[in-house]
Amino acid sequence: MSTLTEQDETLAMLRDSLARYLDDNHGFEQRLYALRKADDAPPPFWQGLASELDLLGAALPESQGGLGGGMAAHLAMMETLGGALAAEPYLSTMVIGAGLLQRHPGAQADALLKRIVAGQAVLAFAHGEPQSRHDRADVQTELARDGGGFRLNGRKAVVHAAPWASHFIMSARSGAGLSLLVVPRETAGVRLRAYPTRDGGRAADIAFGDVRLPAEALLGAEGSxxxxxxxxxDEATLAVCAESIGIMRRLMRDTLDYVRQRKQFGVPISSFQVLRHRLADMHMALERAAALTASVGEHVDTADHDERARAVSSAKVAAAKACKAVGQGAVQLHGGMGMTEELAVGHCVRRATLIEGQFGPPAWHLRRVAKLRPAAT
Structure with a gap:
């Protein structure tokens, strides 16, 4: 992906291929069937992203078996997956998990990345705890030296995609500070309580009781x-902003189709001026969020901490506001049908509503920006 034109063309082909595959393998009826089945195997479409499309490594460097697309590829994938309500386990496995692994190269990370790109491993990021409330440094899970390895004790809460995961990348605290470790799911002492989430995904609370790990389980230096x-x-937050764009574009399409067909007083309700104004407001909120997300995505890889934090939090606030405007508008324009299980609009609104608070609600991100030093002029 050496030039902007080549990158745009490559991303367009990626989107088209992925959208066609999801239409065939994760349409709305197939999603309803998967929700009724609700087991702890990865979604049926997941393996095909590797075996049929070879897209799981789209964002990874070519040296690690990917296409070198970086964050632009993540955002393209997440927007397309979002439109099909299929963002997990890509978010946990590729955006968070593979991102951490590629920045900690070594025999273990490289081997696991190969398995991930081949669709043979699924990751979940076990970081949040019952008391943490979006405080990224609030980790009480204990890490202690145990001979030549480590011992873990603690709990993680609402770990998305955990029931599907073969490995967890988890945080723990020792006297040196916070560390990251790779923990295979079948490790002795790891206990999951799995449950469905309101948006149709899967999550789990995880307990680690005297879990013993070898020294090579550590990613990077202890405490760093x-x-x-x-x-x-931050990368995951921007990725769910892109996911929300895909969801809102689907909501806009479905809502426009509905108001053009629904008639009152013998005419389509799309001809009513008040509804046109409402649709215009929804469209403007969506496009503001889309433009800001795309702009932040172009610079997030090279920004320093404060620049990245300010930009990502600003995008999240815009996306959350757009989710509310578009989601509420879609339901109101559909009437009671908008909340039924038989229409995709209700499913999309539930996911959009949860995105508003995922990785921090708007108020948290506004406070975060307010605490940063002023941007250089």
């Missing part, structure tokens, strides 16, 4: 993980 955690969560 907080900057990497913050970067990973």
């Amino acid at each position: 993980a907080l900057p990497q955690i913050e970067r990973a969560l």
